[in-house]
Amino acid sequence: MKRTELFTKTLREAPAEEVAKNAQLLIRAGFVHKEMAGVYAYMPLGLRVLENIKRIVREEMNAAGGQEVMMTTLQPRDIWEKTDRWDDRKVDNWFKTKLANGTELGVGLTHEEPVVDAVSNYASSYRDLPFAVYQIQNKFRNELRAKSGLLRGREFVMKDLYSFSRNQEEHMRVYERYVKAYFSVYDRLGLGDITYRTYADGGIFTPRFSDEFQVVSPVGEDTIYVDEVKRIAINKEIFTDENLEKLGLKREELVEKRGIEAGNTFHLESKYTDALGVYYTDENGERRSYVMGCYGIGVSRLVGVIAEHFSDERGLVWPESIAPFMIYLASIGEVHDDAQKLYTLLRGKGIEVLWDDRDVRPGEKFADCDLMGIPHRVVVSPKTIDLNKFEYKHRTGNSAELLTLETLLARLDAS
């Protein structure tokens, strides 16, 4: 894409109302637009990042056997009453609305009930099991207080997956498979080293712990205790001697840290299927309860987490796996034809290039390139043309170097 075709602009200063680093940088660089508290719209660059994260999540969920669906945002009241989750005193962050005839509707905040309801039309035999469905969709939660930029919003993009198994043993195999898939996701996002599987409260309907995937960060909302050798952690909310013993953790081996919950997985047992009267038939023709699991990843929250973590005093520093563009091509001086040639050549190789073809001074191009966090910067100028080379610099590098076309392409291939 050419910079002159991109309608968004960069700002020198962030809006005063934004304090969170992730929101400040994303707004300054033109990635997101704040619609209201806790509600952000994605502009072209931000959408590219969001879609890249979705792609990675999708690939890993598919690889683990998940089948993608898309449930609805509008929710009928009856199925939620069956599981006792309609009442505002039970679930206090519903957004609700009405049909013209007065019928009350819910605006989806999670999808256990509708997924169970939909699945019951198709799967009813042990032969169908196990299976899992997932979706990547906007969720709406009426949080009392939105904060921390993209980290806690009222409308956000979430991947939610629901597994259905025959029994506990099968469920645990499936469960661990998705836990593994989660780490593949975090690894590919560059967060693997600072993400800990964290034991947390499992909820009212299971004696078991749930797992949270906590990204260590000073701005995290959760306090966790990390065993850095075993690479697991325990959330402060269940930090008791009894639980430590149960989990085989020793108080003296744990380090207190702050974490951002970037995902979680729960054992749902048969709570929702039983409540909705949905069962399967086993090989003996007997009616049996499903064993369910649910698995969430805050996709839009990850945009904020990564912006927060991968940034420096000059701006964002996207990992290549999700960067909006791979290369920032800055043309300096009267070099349009040469820049065009390189632009076409790189795009022909399937490389995403943002060509800054504006008639502005070099410093402004470099500053924007750094602020936007594009991994590779290539400069075409009269000087580089005279030498028959290109100037190359990595976002995290200290200095630029002059490379021939072949070396440049090899450098990009290697990364």
Place this chain on the structure above:
RNA sequence: CGGGGAGUGGCGCAGUCCGGUAGCGCACGCGGUUUGGGACCGCGGGGUCGCAGGUUCGAAUCCUGUCUCCCCGACCA
């Protein structure tokens, strides 16, 4: 929802205490000089000062109400 702070062109701010017809920087438009780390000069467009009442000859400024935003807390992916 409790406590604290703040709403003035798209963004950052001054002006509010002490009422007199709105200003600066960035961004935007035109002209010119510039051109390797956010250049400079000149000219120009854009704001019913969050909203609604009230006081006053006169309100961004004083009074009342209301909406919104941010921070801390409680709650939560």
